[in-house]
Amino acid sequence: MTNQPGTGNLGTAPQAGTGGHRRRAAEIDIDEARKAFFLMVAFIVLIWILQIANWADHYHLDGSYGIVPRSLGHLGDIFTAPFLHFSWDHIEGNSGPLFVFGLLAAYRGVVKFLGVTLLVAITSGLAVWLFQGNGLTVGASGLIFGYFGYVLARGLIDRSLIDALAAVVMALSYAYILTVAIPGTPGVSWIDHLGGLVGGLASGWIFRTRRGLAGRGQPGKIKPQRTGGQPATGQELQVGQGHPRADLHKELDDLGL
Numbered sequence: 001m002t003n004q005p006g007t008g009n010l011g012t013a014p015q016a017g018t019g020g021h022r023r024r025a026a027e028i029d030i031d032e033a034r035k036a037f038f039l040m041v042a043f044i045v046l047i048w049i050l051q052i053a054n055w056a057d058h059y060h061l062d063g064s065y066g067i068v069p070r071s072l073g074h075l076g077d078i079f080t081a082p083f084l085h086f087s088w089d090h091i092e093g094n095s096g097p098l099f100v101f102g103l104l105a106a107y108r109g110v111v112k113f114l115g116v117t118l119l120v121a122i123t124s125g126l127a128v129w130l131f132q133g134n135g136l137t138v139g140a141s142g143l144i145f146g147y148f149g150y151v152l153a154r155g156l157i158d159r160s161l162i163d164a165l166a167a168v169v170m171a172l173s174y175a176y177i178l179t180v181a182i183p184g185t186p187g188v189s190w191i192d193h194l195g196g197l198v199g200g201l202a203s204g205w206i207f208r209t210r211r212g213l214a215g216r217g218q219p220g221k222i223k224p225q226r227t228g229g230q231p232a233t234g235q236e237l238q239v240g241q242g243h244p245r246a247d248l249h250k251e252l253d254d255l256g257l
Helices: 013-056 060-065 072-079 088-106 110-131 141-157 161-173 175-179 190-206 246-254
Strands: 002-004 136-138
Touching: 013 060, 013 088, 013 110, 060 136, 072 110, 088 110, 088 141, 088 161, 110 141, 110 190, 141 161, 141 190, 161 175
Parallel strands: none
Antiparallel strands: 002 136
């Protein structure tokens, strides 16, 4: 923001099953990436349409829907200010990194991305509303820093090297964005950037991938299956060495079945 004064052969069946799961996961990733791309295109188109309307109205939308610190009447504008800009240079400078970091944030899950956007808008907007000096603040740079923080935190927390590296590489590509986060840059709300970054880092933890214990096999135990129309008891079967099918059970366990 700127302020103005996501076969029946026992030896081959598990591999085929694993391959099927991987293909399904890849299809889901591609579908989410497609959704993320069109979502960010729509996002950019929206802010440019608003910029045209704002320009045609002599930027009166900024005064009506921008953040005015500690003004109760403008508290709700923390949700509208990220869509508005002060000038053509302002929106041009934000559009590129907004699209790139937004796409990186959204491609792992559009629903999570919407939650991240809401949280970052709140943290960055409240930071400006509470701590910014006098003046009006609008712009999408708080979201940019939030998306950057989210992608970086997601990569570290979920141990996804690709996400973490992508965040760093894109941040270096848009190094000028980081330079304006330094306190004292004229006409730039570093408080908004800091609030967005904090919200993005928090989102990386809140929307992290949960890894349950379900599906993890344990040696020497077999999960009961439905057989002969009888429901499973919900208890695991212990197989001792003297069991007549102990060798078969061991082979199945080694295969992850």
